[in-house]
Amino acid sequence: MQLLHLDSSLLGTHSVSRNLSSDIVARLVKLQPELRVIYRDLADDPALHLSGAHLAAWQGIDNKDKVLIDDLFKGTAYMDELLGADIVVIGAPMYNLSIPTPLKAWIDRIAVAGKTFHYTATGPEGLLKNKRAFIASARGGVYSAGSPAAALEHHESYLIGLLSFLGITDTTVVRAEGVAFSPEAKEEAVTQARRAIAAITA
Template identity: 50%
Template sequence: MKLLHIDSSVLGPHSVSRQVSAAIVDRLRQATPSLEVVYRDLTETPLAHLSGSHLAAAQGAPAPAELGPDLTASETVLNEFLDADIVVIGAPMYNFTIPSQLKAWIDRVLVKGKTFKYDASGPEGLVGDKRVIVAISRGGHYGAETPYAAGEHLETYLRWVFGFMGITSLEFISADGVNLGPEHREKALAGALQAATGLQAA
């Protein structure tokens, strides 16, 4: 069984989402020692954002020579995703949505003919056999009952993206209010870490 671990926070060891995603992976490794883990840090090895040249190449147009390494990277990250049985993602909220580094990765795995397709009845996800677990950290509180619910474009976006690809085994562990003060941060982190230890085995 293969697990793909993705981190996208720019805060390194100070990141809450990184701590929680690592705890999730540790829990699954303990439960399944034979688990094969591939790790990708999107801030250490960032992917370029999509350009007109990327889209043209995807349609079969000749790619500029300088785009070659990036197209190779695209193929690599797509294959990592396709090969994984479980995907664990550390996703902090930056300005109400996902980091741009994570968006660049999504643009490489949300690929027509690979992870979804269209037919006469509309879109169909092609990778519904995966388990996806997302470790979220948010500076404030954005639950449905809060005044800020309309500003939440992280969890809602990721639910849509992975659902579009057919994934129904989707779990979120959230640390909310981490910017409201040290006590709030510690409480939110402790709660998320505790939730990670209670995850079902791989």
């Protein structure tokens, strides 16, 4: 069994999403000690965003740019790690109502027709069946359903939709929101999230 752990916050040890994703991984390893964990810090070592040069290389046009070549190998590694994972844990803070750009760069490398989804006569079908995902979500404000700002939420909904599109429909969100309101609000949000983590079952 293999677990792929991704972090994307720019805040290092001060990051709520990083702390929660680490707690989720620790909980899952406690439940399944045989898990092999692969870790990617997407903020510390991000992939390049897609460019015309990437598309040209994928179409077989030769390119001698070492930076691009290294980045293409990184994208291949991203894909291999995801395909080999049974569980994916994603640390994802909300930035400007959506996800951090390093996480989007990762998504652009793994959402590939013919690899993680394909088109059928009735529409697209995800190919990543029988995988489980956890999203460690952190938000400065409150955007959950029923809140005044819920319509602005393009963060968890995007990730859940993207994972489902790829065939991963068993997704659990562990959320700490309102963490920018006050130290007390942050502490309460994190405490509630950790209760949810403690309730995770194998």
